[in-house]
Amino acid sequence: MRKPFIAANWKMNKTVSETQEFISKFIPAVKDLRNVDIAIAPPFTSLIVAAENLKNTDILLSAQDVFYEEKGAYTGEISPLMLIDIGCKYVIIGHSERRQYFKETDDIVNKKIKAAKKAGIGIIFCIGETLEERESGKTFDVLQVEIEKGLSGIDDSGTIIAYEPIWAIGTGKTAATEQAQEAHSYIRERLRILFSEKADEMRIIYGGSVTPENIDALMACKDVDGALVGGASLKVESFTKIVKFGKE
Numbered sequence: 305m306r307k308p309f310i311a312a313n314w315k316m317n318k319t320v321s322e323t324q325e326f327i328s329k330f331i332p333a334v335k336d337l338r339n340v341d342i343a344i345a346p347p348f349t350s351l352i353v354a355a356e357n358l359k360n361t362d363i364l365l366s367a368q369d370v371f372y373e374e375k376g377a378y379t380g381e382i383s384p385l386m387l388i389d390i391g392c393k394y395v396i397i398g399h400s401e402r403r404q405y406f407k408e409t410d411d412i413v414n415k416k417i418k419a420a421k422k423a424g425i426g427i428i429f430c431i432g433e434t435l436e437e438r439e440s441g442k443t444f445d446v447l448q449v450e451i452e453k454g455l456s457g458i459d460d461s462g463t464i465i466a467y468e469p470i471w472a473i474g475t476g477k478t479a480a481t482e483q484a485q486e487a488h489s490y491i492r493e494r495l496r497i498l499f500s501e502k503a504d505e506m507r508i509i510y511g512g513s514v515t516p517e518n519i520d521a522l523m524a525c526k527d528v529d530g531a532l533v534g535g536a537s538l539k540v541e542s543f544t545k546i547v548k549f550g551k552e
């Protein structure tokens with residue numbers, strides 16, 4: 305019922321020519337795949353060339369961040385309209401690296417989500433707890449606050465939620481399937497409070513050291529509807545294996 309959604313988050317990796325090289329190999333590798341939505345989020349500098357190279361394919365282009373104003377004196381920032389203008393279909397908002405290194409608060413994340421919604425771009429909204437929060441039993445409290453604040457004032461259910469336990473990002477530590485399922489099921493419960501039965505159509509994807517080796521087990525969890533993949537999305541071979549989960 306919920307079509308899997310798997311996105312590559314390249315973070316601050318790949319030049320324009322590396323982007324072109326990846327896409328030229330990736331398109332033929334996944335051309336017959338119909339049962340999964342695939343998105344690629346290259347750095348801003350590669351978006352235009354990625355948009356050109358992905359034309360006439362079903363692979364969706366995503367940005368890694370966006371600012372909440374439409375235009376104006378905001379040096380260094382990119383607006384939702386600019387992303388739409390070049391063919392972006394999605395944008396990642398609230399990634400823990402943005403929260404940690406660039407001090408993005410729940411309030412800023414909420415403004416970005418509202419601005420992206422208004423412009424009509426799809427959202428991959430990241431939430432997740434630190435190791436300390438998990439070990440002190442606060443995981444659900446953290447998720448509840450991030451969901452409530454991040455989605456405050458949002459009345460449609462089109463957003464994709466990425467559950468990314470911060471302790472699992474880039475660390476090689478993946479959440480056990482039980483931990484992932486438990487968190488995803490809790491997130492869906494909270495979404496039901498906001499969006500009633502529409503929450504059952506919302507995709508909740510998992511992020512945190514996803515690899516070709518662990519994707520099958522994660523995708524077998526009832527409430528895991530896809531993945532946000534960092535490190536393992538940088539190589540065509542490993543990302544192809546991930547989007548072809550359950551096949552080999």
Ligand code: PEP
Binds near residue numbers: 313472513514535
């Ligand atoms: C991410 O940053 O979204 C991520 C999940 O990274 P990694 O797969 O490298 O842990």
